[in-house]
Amino acid sequence: MEYPVGGAANQWADSEPPPEFTPETHCANRSPRVNSLCVTAFRNYGAKTIECEAPLVVLTGANGVGKTNLLEALSLLAPGRGLRRAAIAEFQLQEFSAAMVPSLVAGLQGASQPWSISAELTCATGDYQIGTGLDPSGGEVQKRLVYLDGKPQKGQAILNELLAVIWLTPQLDRIFLEGSSTRRAWFDRIVASLLGDHPKQLKAYEQAMRERMRLLRDGHQDGQWFAALESIMASQAVAIAAARNTVLEGLNRSIRSRPETIFGTPQIAIVGAVEEQLLQTSARLVEESLRQDYAAARVNDRVTGSCSIGIHRSEIMVSDAKRGISAAMTSTGEQKSLLLAIFIAEAHLIFEMRGEPPLVLLDDLPAHFDQNRLASLHRILSALGGQIWLTGTNRADFASLDSQALWIGL
Numbered sequence: 157m158e159y160p161v162g163g164a165a166n167q168w169a170d171s172e173p174p175p176e177f178t179p180e181t182h183c184a185n186r187s188p189r190v191n192s193l194c195v196t197a198f199r200n201y202g203a204k205t206i207e208c209e210a211p212l213v214v215l216t217g218a219n220g221v222g223k224t225n226l227l228e229a230l231s232l233l234a235p236g237r238g239l240r241r242a243a244i245a246e247f248q249l250q251e252f253s254a255a256m257v258p259s260l261v262a263g264l265q266g267a268s269q270p271w272s273i274s275a276e277l278t279c280a281t282g283d284y285q286i287g288t289g290l291d292p293s294g295g296e297v298q299k300r301l302v303y304l305d306g307k308p309q310k311g312q313a314i315l316n317e318l319l320a321v322i323w324l325t326p327q328l329d330r331i332f333l334e335g336s337s338t339r340r341a342w343f344d345r346i347v348a349s350l351l352g353d354h355p356k357q358l359k360a361y362e363q364a365m366r367e368r369m370r371l372l373r374d375g376h377q378d379g380q381w382f383a384a385l386e387s388i389m390a391s392q393a394v395a396i397a398a399a400r401n402t403v404l405e406g407l408n409r410s411i412r413s414r415p416e417t418i419f420g421t422p423q424i425a426i427v428g429a430v431e432e433q434l435l436q437t438s439a440r441l442v443e444e445s446l447r448q449d450y451a452a453a454r455v456n457d458r459v460t461g462s463c464s465i466g467i468h469r470s471e472i473m474v475s476d477a478k479r480g481i482s483a484a485m486t487s488t489g490e491q492k493s494l495l496l497a498i499f500i501a502e503a504h505l506i507f508e509m510r511g512e513p514p515l516v517l518l519d520d521l522p523a524h525f526d527q528n529r530l531a532s533l534h535r536i537l538s539a540l541g542g543q544i545w546l547t548g549t550n551r552a553d554f555a556s557l558d559s560q561a562l563w564i565g566l
């Protein structure tokens with residue numbers, strides 16, 4: 157499979173790691189970084205601005221002070237719902253925080269205005285100001301607006317053009333034990349960080365699938381209507397499966413081709429009919445046969461009330477390649493390590509495909525990883541040159557990074 161490899165990534169052979177970046181080279185180069193972040197009426201913040209022009213930023217403070225909320229604001233510099241996959245309304249500052257944190261009472265004066273986030277950004281093509289927030293015009297469906305240098309943008313696609321944002325949160329620790337839909341959503345998020353059309357294709361597929369199920373439930377017999385929806389499902393399913401296969405192959409290659417780390421050697425596989433067929437035959441033939449399969453499945457799907465075939469049933473399987481066992485069978489600590497190894501591979505693949513590193517958000521890692529692993533992870537990720545954000549309750553937990561970080565106490 158061929159990748160649209162960016163210029164910078166070509167400078168280094170696969171076996172040769174990119175040069176180490178220091179704070180000085182980081183500011184001189186144009187790797188994506190956030191120089192300042194300002195949130196208004198967002199989560200527990202009435203108004204908060206932080207200056208953060210540094211390659212490594214560590215947010216520290218007591219439980220509940222708002223560390224993850226700031227990472228979440230940064231995650232909204234990418235398209236989508238952010239690192240908690242929250243609904244738009246959940247970002248709005250609610251009054252309950254004031255009871256718990258009296259200092260917020262002043263900030264609550266801003267609660268009546270719609271939440272917003274503004275970031276000064278440096279990236280390869282220049283310096284930009286990104287704004288995003290709740291559409292103040294209201295309306296039945298709440299919308300998130302995006303502004304670039306003060307100008308309103310159509311949709312969120314511009315965010316993906318400017319930078320890639322990736323994150324690890326404690327919630328992901330159990331990803332290999334979760335049900336298949338949660339793991340699929342996790343993997344699709346990785347695909348989306350690399351191939352920007354992926355969320356749009358998933359949305360179109362799901363909408364058509366829901367509409368087809370509604371017709372089946374309501375007893376419609378109009379063959380043309382079904383055929384039109386199944387045609388959308390088939391074409392989107394092929395695009396989605398192809399994107400998953402591309403990223404799967406890229407991640408596995410990235411893991412295999414780099415020197416082994418203390419995080420182990422995961423192997424990712426997809427068990428899904430569409431993904432598997434695409435490896436054997438042309439996309440056109442897979443799409444055609446899928447269209448026929450959907451038509452043939454109508455009777456059965458009407459009885460069961462669910463769509464029996466398609467990419468929404470694919471399983472993402474992760475195993476420990478060295479031991480040849482499923483990740484779910486490894487210990488808690490080993491699972492976290494395998495997750496980190498995939499995360500590192502994702503960061504490398506983004507660097508390779510986009511020609512620049514992602515913005516990396518790591519929430520509450522010290523609660524889950526010892527100093528040794530933390531330092532190792534930082535060393536590997538910072539070699540890519542992108543900005544890294546960490547959160548934790550104790551500065552002492554980051555002792556290994558002490559001299560290199562910009563510390564922001566909340």
Ligand SMILES: Nc1ncnc2c1ncn2[C@@H]1O[C@H](COP(=O)(O)OP(=O)(O)OP(=O)(O)O)[C@@H](O)[C@H]1O
Pocket residue numbers: 198199200201217218219220221222223224225226246247248249250251252253256520549
């Ligand atoms: N929409 C909202 N409006 C007001 N407060 C909110 C909103 N959403 C969440 N909060 C509050 O924000 C506070 C900070 O949450 P956050 O998850 O950022 O804490 P944290 O500093 O990461 O804590 P921990 O160290 O426990 O992970 C919490 O008390 C939470 O209840």
Ligand SMILES: [Mg+2]
Pocket residue numbers: 223224225519520
């Ligand atoms: Mg937190």
